[in-house]
Amino acid sequence: MAARKGAATANVSRDDLMKYYRDMLLIRRFEEKAGQLYGMGLIGGFCHLYIGQEAVVVGLEAAASEGDKRVTSYRDHGHMLACGMDPKGVMAELTGREGGYSRGKGGSMHMFSREKHFYGGHGIVGAQVPIGAGLAFADKYLGNDRVTFTYFGDGAANQGQVYETYNMAELWSLPVIFVIENNRYAMGTSVKRSTKSPSLWERGAAYGIPGEEVDGMDVLAVKAAGDKAVAHCRAGKGPYILEVMTYRYRGHSMSDPAKYRTRDEVQKIREERDAIEHVRQLLLTGKHASEDDLKTIDKETKEIVNASADFARESPEPDVAELWTDIYADA
Amino acid sequence: MATEILMPALSPTMEEGTLAKWLKKEGDTVAAGDIIAEIETDKATMEFEAVDEGILGRILIAEGTEGVKVNTPIAVMVEEGESVADAAPKTRTESGTKPEPEPSAKAEAPRTPAAPKPAARAPEPDWPEGTETRNQTVREALRDAMAEEMRREDTVFIMGEEVAEYQGAYKITQGLLDEFGARRVIDTPITEHGFAGLGVGAAFGGLRPIVEFMTFNFAMQAMDQIVNSAAKTLYMSGGQMGCPIVFRGPNGAAARVAAQHSQDYAAWYASIPGLKVAMPYSASDAKGLLKSAIRDPNPVIFLENEILYGKSFEVPVLEDFTVPFGKARIWREGRDVTLVSWGIGMTYALEAAKKLATEGISAEVIDLRTLRPIDYETVLDSLRKTNRCVTVEEGFPVGSISNHLSAVIMREAFDWLDAPVLNCTGKDVPMPYAANLEKHALVTTDEVVAAAKQVCYR
Ligand SMILES: Cc1ncc(C[n+]2csc(CCOP(=O)(O)OP(=O)(O)O)c2C)c(N)n1
Numbered sequence: 038m039a040a041r042k043g044a045a046t047a048n049v050s051r052d053d054l055m056k057y058y059r060d061m062l063l064i065r066r067f068e069e070k071a072g073q074l075y076g077m078g079l080i081g082g083f084c085h086l087y088i089g090q091e092a093v094v095v096g097l098e099a100a101a102s103e104g105d106k107r108v109t110s111y112r113d114h115g116h117m118l119a120c121g122m123d124p125k126g127v128m129a130e131l132t133g134r135e136g137g138y139s140r141g142k143g144g145s146m147h148m149f150s151r152e153k154h155f156y157g158g159h160g161i162v163g164a165q166v167p168i169g170a171g172l173a174f175a176d177k178y179l180g181n182d183r184v185t186f187t188y189f190g191d192g193a194a195n196q197g198q199v200y201e202t203y204n205m206a207e208l209w210s211l212p213v214i215f216v217i218e219n220n221r222y223a224m225g226t227s228v229k230r231s232t233k234s235p236s237l238w239e240r241g242a243a244y245g246i247p248g249e250e251v252d253g254m255d256v257l258a259v260k261a262a263g264d265k266a267v268a269h270c271r272a273g274k275g276p277y278i279l280e281v282m283t284y285r286y287r288g289h290s291m292s293d294p295a296k297y298r299t300r301d302e303v304q305k306i307r308e309e310r311d312a313i314e315h316v317r318q319l320l321l322t323g324k325h326a327s328e329d330d331l332k333t334i335d336k337e338t339k340e341i342v343n344a345s346a347d348f349a350r351e352s353p354e355p356d357v358a359e360l361w362t363d364i365y366a367d368a
Numbered sequence: 369m370a371t372e373i374l375m376p377a378l379s380p381t382m383e384e385g386t387l388a389k390w391l392k393k394e395g396d397t398v399a400a401g402d403i404i405a406e407i408e409t410d411k412a413t414m415e416f417e418a419v420d421e422g423i424l425g426r427i428l429i430a431e432g433t434e435g436v437k438v439n440t441p442i443a444v445m446v447e448e449g450e451s452v453a454d455a456a457p458k459t460r461t462e463s464g465t466k467p468e469p470e471p472s473a474k475a476e477a478p479r480t481p482a483a484p485k486p487a488a489r490a491p492e493p494d495w496p497e498g499t500e501t502r503n504q505t506v507r508e509a510l511r512d513a514m515a516e517e518m519r520r521e522d523t524v525f526i527m528g529e530e531v532a533e534y535q536g537a538y539k540i541t542q543g544l545l546d547e548f549g550a551r552r553v554i555d556t557p558i559t560e561h562g563f564a565g566l567g568v569g570a571a572f573g574g575l576r577p578i579v580e581f582m583t584f585n586f587a588m589q590a591m592d593q594i595v596n597s598a599a600k601t602l603y604m605s606g607g608q609m610g611c612p613i614v615f616r617g618p619n620g621a622a623a624r625v626a627a628q629h630s631q632d633y634a635a636w637y638a639s640i641p642g643l644k645v646a647m648p649y650s651a652s653d654a655k656g657l658l659k660s661a662i663r664d665p666n667p668v669i670f671l672e673n674e675i676l677y678g679k680s681f682e683v684p685v686l687e688d689f690t691v692p693f694g695k696a697r698i699w700r701e702g703r704d705v706t707l708v709s710w711g712i713g714m715t716y717a718l719e720a721a722k723k724l725a726t727e728g729i730s731a732e733v734i735d736l737r738t739l740r741p742i743d744y745e746t747v748l749d750s751l752r753k754t755n756r757c758v759t760v761e762e763g764f765p766v767g768s769i770s771n772h773l774s775a776v777i778m779r780e781a782f783d784w785l786d787a788p789v790l791n792c793t794g795k796d797v798p799m800p801y802a803a804n805l806e807k808h809a810l811v812t813t814d815e816v817v818a819a820a821k822q823v824c825y826r
Pocket residue numbers: 110112160161162163189190191192193194220222223224289529558560582586589
């Protein structure tokens with residue numbers, strides 16, 4: 038594991054490190070299991086795995102407080118687990134069963150939880166960005182100090198509605214953090230092939246929105262940047278942009294052969310930059326945990342994931358009558 | 369403990385695949401994440417990774433085997449020290465789906481007096497008798513149509529997301545970048561409203577753009593440019609400024625991709641004066657209509673279907689084969705009832721006609737092929753012969769093409785009708801993700817059969 042520069046490790050507690058480790062590992066194991074269930078035909082349609090990007094949501098959730106909101110794209114399993122949604126309910130939605138968060142009607146890309154302030158799961162690239170600003174608008178209007186984390190990809194960053202949103206968000210000082218998860222590719226198109234902007238966060242400058250680039254493979258760096266962005270928003274100073282540099286290890290979705298990048302490129306990042314391995318080393322070298330402690334966490338995580346998969350297989354299919362429910366709210 | 373490795377599903381529409389290559393041999397040690405085989409799906413060749421570590425005990429399906437069904441055991445993994453003989457393949461049962469309930473009981477329809485029956489128009493073939501044909505998928509036919517038109521005319525170019533280097537998200541533009549280069553096969557950023565508008569400008573400027581939407585669900589981002597700019601400018605400019613552009617891509621439901629990715633927009637576009645709309649079913653129509661669309665001086669919405677992409681049909685081997693807009697095709701002649709459909713709906717219409725034949729009902733099946741213009745005459749002629757009509761459409765029921773056809777038939781041929789026209793459509797609900805609900809949301813062959821019997825009072 039290559040040494041990292043700049044990561045502030047001094048004032049991080051053992052408990053925090055252990056929590057990051059657990060949370061990131063849960064996402065990774067959950068996603069591996071989802072990939073397996075897809076291969077068995079238990080999950081259908083599009084399924085976008087978050088493997089490699091775990092530090093982004095885990096770091097930012099560590100910077101969030103109760104009541105803060107989040108909204109993201111179809112690559113949403115990690116966000117849901119990180120904000121405390123039940124792995125069983127998420128997995129059962131992936132298998133399209135009654136026990137899923139949307140009772141089987143939304144699937145992998147469309148899941149929601151009012152309780153955890155998770156506003157989806159959106160299948161249309163870029164569409165969640167103005168929605169995130171709208172959530173922040175509601176909080177400001179209602180006079181509370183909540184912030185909204187609005188996640189989108191490097192590819193989504195080229196959608197026009199993102200810039201319409203930037204303008205309104207700054208104009209009205211909305212408490213929204215725009216999190217660009219730059220994983221270098223939008224499907225098969227690398228960032229270099231879709232824009233000549235040297236950086237995506239700097240586009241905010243045209244609207245007066247501050248921001249910064251963050252190392253998304255370092256959960257501590259993400260947490261630190263998140264704290265700063267949250268403080269900016271809560272102080273009533275308007276939106277903030279975090280361009281989090283990350284990497285997805287798997288194909289875009291389950292049906293992507295990923296021929297647009299080399300296996301070496303993926304392998305190199307896995308070996309040298311893996312976010313979970315990073316925290317694992319911090320725990321071991323800082324004598325916060327022993328190999329055995331970590332093995333226990335691995336085992337517990339596997340158990341949680343296996344239980345979610347069992348639940349997702351055993352939960353019945355939704356009742357056929359569900360076809361006709363939830364189209365309109367009762368007046 | 370020995371575990372089976374099953375043939376994986378590697379795309380939303382994959383039911384079977386080819387085991388192209390084993391990258392590990394029997395006896396090899398495998399780590400989680402190692403690539404053990406290459407599998408060809410309906411879309412691409414995928415690398416298949418091991419989920420767990422172990423030893424590849426036995427290969428059950430030899431490389432090169434085609435048509436391996438998803439979930440078939442393809443190999444057995446054993447653990448260190450375990451013999452391959454222990455690797456007795458087990459059979460697995462996955463949670464099954466319940467049988468579909470019968471469609472609801474039919475309502476009695478009012479009778480109207482029978483009218484004289486005119487002789488039906490003989491269906492014209494699309495190509496001269498004796499023309500050589502070859503079997504092609506819809507996917508290949510679409511690609512060939514674009515390639516032929518691009519060879520013919522330098523102003524034709526294609527742009528869209530992943531059309532060039534990735535060879536198309538659904539592989540419709542396979543090989544085009546190699547042949548025509550980056551000047552004419554252009555990858556765009558994800559900015560549908562932007563590139564649709566840019567295409568409209570390029571068309572005003574003298575080019576003939578083909579704009580691919582990865583799917584038509586994403587064309588909603590571009591709706592304003594399609595409707596307000598492309599469709600209306602000729603009219604607003606007093607005929608000066610036409611917009612020869614083709615917007616194409618898959619439309620309608622694929623498999624299990626849920627509400628935001630499963631919608632049939634045919635009725636939306638067909639309601640706009642100034643647009644032309646094609647929605648082919650077969651490979652020959654896909655080819656012939658796309659070539660006509662590219663040559664058309666108007667904006668054309670070309671609605672394809674992901675599930676049909678891999679389906680094969682006979683396509684004529686001709687130097688320049690085109691199919692005109694506004695001419696329906698009679699797929700099957702019949703006496704008792706007319707089934708009218710287009711696009712994927714034809715799958716249900718043709719299946720229903722087959723079933724009806726076994727019950728002694730002779731159904732005529734008409735494929736409209738284009739929805740603007742619509743070949744009303746062929747439908748009306750058929751109806752005057754059968755006196756009964758059922759439409760089959762994947763889209764939502766309210767404000768559907770089916771509703772429109774019913775109105776036209778009622779106005780033009782009321783006296784020939786022996787029963788009300790019935791519409792079989794998708795259900796009036798957003799598309800659910802769950803497998804069992806999705807089946808119910810879509811129109812089914814059984815519903816078409818039931819409707820046909822209902823109008824025949826059987
Ligand atoms: C409006 C729209 N256009 C196209 C698509 C198809 N599509 C789905 S994901 C994707 C790539 C998005 O890449 P990025 O924003 O970088 O997010 P990532 O998948 O890397 O998380 C595309 C083109 C879509 N869902 N919506």
